[in-house]
Amino acid sequence: MPRLTREESRTLTREKLMLAAAKVFAREGLGGASIDRIAEEAGYTKGAFYSNFDSKEDIFLQLVEATTQQNIEKIQTALAGVSAPEEIIEAVCTWANTHTHEPDMRPLVLDLIRHAKQDAALTKRHTELFTKQWTIVGKLLLRAFPKGRAPATALELGALVMELTYGTAVQFHAGPTGGTLVRIALNGLMAAAQAPQKTR
Structure with missing residues (x-):
């Protein structure tokens, strides 16, 4: 096999460290995990870790960011070529039902929130991450609503869908599903947006 370039080798190292970190975090939580354990799981030294990441919080946030980007791409794919309001809502609900109970980093995000409350820099980065996603x-x-009539901002709509889809309680209940809740919420907002405007 051809020898890896320096950049390719660094990329491979980062990928292995992130995969190892995901396993360690899932097994031990953010508080219980350590850089030593992550490096050992990946088969590298602490030096290799620090050559790629600043801290265990940094690698954890990068894992969350990667998952967030994947979610965005999946929703974009689900809505590609869809323009009718009813079809947009249905496509989002289908996506939500598909992802409600899939294994993810939800417990670790809750763990991160607890840590972030004690770290202003962590809080800022965490907030920026979800603000971007939402x-x-x-x-x-917004494309599903009449122009200028959406009863919520883009941030609020995104937060509504993502939080209903990945809400903690929904994971432990057979129903209603995340998609059902999203459908109820979006249909209600759509009805409000389409209602005749009152004249003075």
């Missing part, structure tokens, strides 16, 4: 998803949903 806004992108919300902008996709």
Whole structure:
């Protein structure tokens, strides 16, 4: 096999460290995990870890960011070529039902929130991450509403869909599903947006 370039080798190292970190975090939580354990799981030294990441919080946030980007791409794919309001809502509900009970990093995100409350820099980065995700998803949903009549901002719409889809309690209940809740919420907002405007 051809020898890897320096950049390819660094990319491979980062990928292995992130995969190892995901396993360690899932097994031990953010508080219980350590850089030593992550490096050992990946088969590298602490030096290799610090050559790619600043801290265990940094690698964890990068894992969350990667998952967030994957979610955005999946929603964009689900809505590609869809323009009718009813079809947009249905496509989002189908996506939500598909992802409600899939294994993800939800417990670790809750763990991160607890840590972030004690770290202003972590809180800022965490907030920016979800603000970006919610806004992108919300902008996709705004297309379903009459122009200028959406009863919520892009940020609010995105937060609504993502939080209903990945809500903690929904994971432990057979129904209603995340998609059902999203459908009820979006149909209600759509009805409000389509209602005749009152004249003075």
